[in-house]
Amino acid sequence: MDVKLFIKMIDGVRHELELVYLQGWGEPLLHSNIIDMIKYVKGRLSVSVGLTTNGVFLNDVMVERLLRSGLDVIAISFAGASKGVHDSIRVNCGFDVVLRNVKYLIGLRKVLGSNIRVIASYLMMKQNVAELPSFVRLCNGLGIDEVVINNLTYIPSRALYDCKVFSCYGESVDKGVRYYVDEARRVAKELGQRVFIYSVECGELANCPEEPTKTVFINFNGDVSPCVYTNIPIHGDEIPRFFVNRQLSVNKVVFGNVGVESLYEIWGKEAYKRFREVFRRRVELSNDLTGMFLLSDEMLMRDVSLSECCKTCYRIHNV
Numbered sequence: 135m136d137v138k139l140f141i142k143m144i145d146g147v148r149h150e151l152e153l154v155y156l157q158g159w160g161e162p163l164l165h166s167n168i169i170d171m172i173k174y175v176k177g178r179l180s181v182s183v184g185l186t187t188n189g190v191f192l193n194d195v196m197v198e199r200l201l202r203s204g205l206d207v208i209a210i211s212f213a214g215a216s217k218g219v220h221d222s223i224r225v226n227c228g229f230d231v232v233l234r235n236v237k238y239l240i241g242l243r244k245v246l247g248s249n250i251r252v253i254a255s256y257l258m259m260k261q262n263v264a265e266l267p268s269f270v271r272l273c274n275g276l277g278i279d280e281v282v283i284n285n286l287t288y289i290p291s292r293a294l295y296d297c298k299v300f301s302c303y304g305e306s307v308d309k310g311v312r313y314y315v316d317e318a319r320r321v322a323k324e325l326g327q328r329v330f331i332y333s334v335e336c337g338e339l340a341n342c343p344e345e346p347t348k349t350v351f352i353n354f355n356g357d358v359s360p361c362v363y364t365n366i367p368i369h370g371d372e373i374p375r376f377f378v379n380r381q382l383s384v385n386k387v388v389f390g391n392v393g394v395e396s397l398y399e400i401w402g403k404e405a406y407k408r409f410r411e412v413f414r415r416r417v418e419l420s421n422d423l424t425g426m427f428l429l430s431d432e433m434l435m436r437d438v439s440l441s442e443c444c445k446t447c448y449r450i451h452n453v
Contacts, residue, residue, distance in 0.1 A: 135354045137167050143352065143392045144178050155207075156185045158353060158362055163191035169199050176204040186211060186255060188224065189232035197239045201248045209253040209282070210236055215268035223261060233276075240277045254278045258285055258334075259297045263311055266318035274327040283318065283331040285453045288363060288375075295376045300334040300453040302378045307334050336451045340413075340420035343449055347410045350401070356393040358400045359386070360409060364443050377446040384443045412438055 144154075154175050156162050162185045165171070175183050184207030192200075192210070200208065210232065214220030220229040236252075243250055254273045258266070266283065273281045286298045301307045311334055322329035341347075344361035351359045359365035364387040366373045372383040387409070390400035400406065416438045444450055 135165075135356075137171070139356050139393050140171055141174065143356070143397065144175055146392070146396045146398070147179060148398075151179060151181045153182045153184065154179070156183065157187075158351065159367055160354070161188055161191070163187050163196060169203050172200075172203040172205050182206040184208065184251075188227045189235050190227050192232075192235035192239055194238060197235070197242055198246075201239075201242060201246050201250060205250055207251045207253065208239070209255045211255050211257065212269065213257050213259070214262045215265040215272050219262045219265055223257070223259065236276060236278075251279050252277075253280045253282055256281065256283045258283055258299050258332075260299055261297065263299050263314050266314045267321045270318050270321045270327055270329055271325065274322075274325045279328065281322070281327060281329040283315075283329065285332050285334070285448070287448045287453060288366065289377070289448070290374045291376055292381065295379075300332075300336065300448075302336050333452045336448070336453055339450055339452050340416040342413060342444065342447075347413050350397070352392060352397075356391040357388045358390050358392060358397065359388050361449075363447050363449055373443070375446055377448070382446060384446060387441065387443045409441065412440060 156168065156171060156175075162168055168185075172183050172185075175181065183205055185205070186209040189210040189212075211224070211227075212220060212229075212232070213223035214229065217229040220227075220232075236254075240252060242248075243252070254269075254276075256262075256266070256269055270281055285300050286294060289295050289298065299308065299311045315331055315334060318329065318331065321327075342361070344363065346360040349361065351362045351365060353359065353365055353367060357365060364373075366386070371386055373386060374381070374383050376382075389403055389406040389409075392400070419438060440450065
């Protein structure tokens, strides 16, 4: 994102935000002004600031700059608990380098007395699900504050679909997957390690975990969308998806641009209000305390039908 656009966007924001997360599926530490951007937000707004990184660029200088910038949350991405598995999935994001950088981050955090929250983000796939329990142990030994174990939720092709571990409709959860997930939870409880594991079984939710009634995604060019899944940062106006054994494409959902209008003008547009109202209605009408969406009345369903972009997004399907 152009720094001038970023400053204009932040200057137009009121003080009611809770979190500014400087990441949208790119590598934020590649931005030459990332430290200045963090400091600008912290100096302008009373909010938490966070980002997710692949960990490769967390060298000693960058770590100290981040810790002194006021950054509140940092998540580091992993795809294995061992070098062989991680490196086979996250190419050019060497496990040894990332591990060394995380150790330095946590060590310097203690020296500087920083309150930054360090999260380890693990992407579950068939290639690495067996390492879940070992990963929990690894993170506990490192001093990681929280482990978040994610699914492969954006799937653009059949090849990646075959790598997922969660079960789609009409499928049963693989016994091996269930075992490793349960074992990871057991290890976490034994060690007192905070761990959050996403479901490995599809089931339509009343509300999306991306919380479109409360959050916005602003792309690098200033386009405003409900979440990153409705505006994947790829060229063109369509998003390719592989959903429940079929290839398809959906139109991106964009309600405006902060380079042209203020965020509040965009948030207040009727089209955007209608989009959010669907989720509010679904929550009101949901008749299951678990949050699953179980309405069967066709008339009601018409009032709470999702946009085409959301219908085939795995996030609304509980994974």
